[in-house]
Amino acid sequence: xxxxHSHPAEEVCADGLAxxxxxxxxxxxxxxxxxxxxxxxxxxxxxxxxxxxxxLRPLAPALALPRLLRNVAEDIAERRRAxxxxxxxxxxxxxxxxxHAHTAEVGLLNGFDRINQNIAEALADASHELLAIQxxxxxxxxxxxxxxxxxRDQALLDRGGRIRTLYQHTQRHSPAVTARYExxxxxxxxxxxxxxxxxxxxxxxxxxxxPANPDRTLALxxxxxxxxxxxxVIFDLLWQMATPMHPQAVQPPTLNxxxxxxxxxxxxxxxxxxDAVIADRLGMNIRTARSHIAKLAATLGxxxxxxxxxxxxxxxxxxxxx
Numbered sequence: 001x002x003x004x005h006s007h008p009a010e011e012v013c014a015d016g017l018a019x020x021x022x023x024x025x026x027x028x029x030x031x032x033x034x035x036x037x038x039x040x041x042x043x044x045x046x047x048x049x050x051x052x053x054x055x056l057r058p059l060a061p062a063l064a065l066p067r068l069l070r071n072v073a074e075d076i077a078e079r080r081r082a083x084x085x086x087x088x089x090x091x092x093x094x095x096x097x098x099x100h101a102h103t104a105e106v107g108l109l110n111g112f113d114r115i116n117q118n119i120a121e122a123l124a125d126a127s128h129e130l131l132a133i134q135x136x137x138x139x140x141x142x143x144x145x146x147x148x149x150x151x152r153d154q155a156l157l158d159r160g161g162r163i164r165t166l167y168q169h170t171q172r173h174s175p176a177v178t179a180r181y182e183x184x185x186x187x188x189x190x191x192x193x194x195x196x197x198x199x200x201x202x203x204x205x206x207x208x209x210x211p212a213n214p215d216r217t218l219a220l221x222x223x224x225x226x227x228x229x230x231x232x233v234i235f236d237l238l239w240q241m242a243t244p245m246h247p248q249a250v251q252p253p254t255l256n257x258x259x260x261x262x263x264x265x266x267x268x269x270x271x272x273x274x275d276a277v278i279a280d281r282l283g284m285n286i287r288t289a290r291s292h293i294a295k296l297a298a299t300l301g302x303x304x305x306x307x308x309x310x311x312x313x314x315x316x317x318x319x320x321x322x
Contacts, residue, residue, distance in 0.1 A: 012068070016040045023058040030055055043068060084110075087218055105224040108212065115209070115219045116145065122203045122221075123152045130156055131202040131235045132165040136284075146176065150183060157186025165190045166238055169261060170284050172245055181246045191242030194264035195281050197234070205232050258317055262296045265289065266312045269296075 012020070016037040023029045028049050034056050040046040045064050046056040059067075087110045109115045123130065130153065153163055163184075169192045171177050181188060199216065201209040208231045212218035222228060243260075258266075261282070268278045279289035293308075300315060302308035312318065 012039050012043060012045065013037065016045070020045050020058055023056065024061070028052075028055040028057045043071075083213065083218075105222070106227075107221040107223075109209075109219045109221055111217060112145075115216075116148065118221055119201060119203075119209055120148070120152055122207050122209075123156055126156055126204045127159050127161055128204045129162040129164070131200070131232060132163070133196050133198075133200040133235065133238070134165055134167050134171075135196050135199060136168045136170055146180075150180060153188070154184060154186070157184060157188060161187070163188040164235075164239060166196055166235070166242055167192045167245065168196055168282065169194050169243070169264075170282065188246070189244075190246040191239060192245050193238060193242045194261065196238070200231060200235065202228060202232050202235060205229065208232075258296065258299055258315075259292075262292050262299075263317055265292050266296060267318055269293070270309055270312055270318065 016039045019029060019033060019037055020040055023046060029046070031048075031054055034040055034046050041056075043064075044067065045059050047059060049055040049057045058064075087108060091108055091110055109118055157163060163186075165188075167174075167177060167190060172192050177190070181190060199211055203209075205228060206223065206225075208222045208228045210220050210222065210231075212220050222231075264282060265278055268281060273281070275289055275293065276286055278293075279286040282289065296312075297303075297308050300308065300311040302311050
């Protein structure tokens with residue numbers, strides 16, 4: 001008989017969970033019932049009953065869950081290793097340039113040291129400008145890397161270059177960001193938005209750097225003129241919408257007691273996002289996000305999540321959000 005469900009063993013389907021739950025309740029199920037949901041057999045959640053080989057007994061949940069989680073962890077680790085192997089294998093190929101190959105216009109950089117080295121080399125040759133988008137990552141850079149970045153930027157400013165950086169609003173009062181602009185001398189400007197893109201560096205509008213994986217251990221170095229120009233145009237559009245932070249900080253006014261940050265949260269609430277997604281998009285922890293949601297609900301007089309969405313729509317605050 002052909003299995004009706006074909007997926008990895010650790011991905012137990014809804015039908016499989018239902019049959020597993022019944023097996024736990026009744027003590028066993030028939031072998032014939034388990035055939036259409038082969039994931040239970042592949043994962044070992046059902047095992048032959050030694051007293052009746054036509055029936056299957058369930059593995060205790062306390063033993064089953066760690067086994068499934070271990071399989072997931074091993075799969076993730078193997079995919080990470082495969083990612084590293086591919087990156088190492090393709091790195092020299094992406095740098096290869098010939099009459100029939102244009103891959104040198106997009107190079108893959110592997111590892112923080114290599115990424116920082118290429119950024120430093122590009123900035124050393126720069127004389128015009130650096131455009132940067134720096135999203136909140138929730139992690140602090142080592143002091144040595146911060147010092148290196150500060151020295152690179154100051155060298156560009158000393159050559160008469162300009163630096164414009166976009167941060168999230170949550171970084172307006174960050175000690176690290178504040179200290180950076182206290183130390184930089186020259187034409188360095190910063191603005192903030194509630195939401196920004198992933199990290200981006202555009203140097204002299206000739207080369208751009210963007211992350212190539214979630215933990216930013218891989219990056220793309222892009223020298224294709226069309227792509228670099230596209231990134232620069234996107235940056236300029238975001239810059240026009242952003243709130244000045246340095247050299248002259250501007251605090252956006254509240255609207256009927258609702259702050260700009262709460263306006264941004266209101267927009268994401270109306271879109272149906274969960275608290276964790278809202279926190280991630282706006283660069284804050286989930287406790288802070290929930291505190292703002294509670295204040296927004298109190299201001300609008302909402303008693304439930306569903307009512308809050310309705311009141312946001314009726315209030316008109318999204319029509320005036322920045």
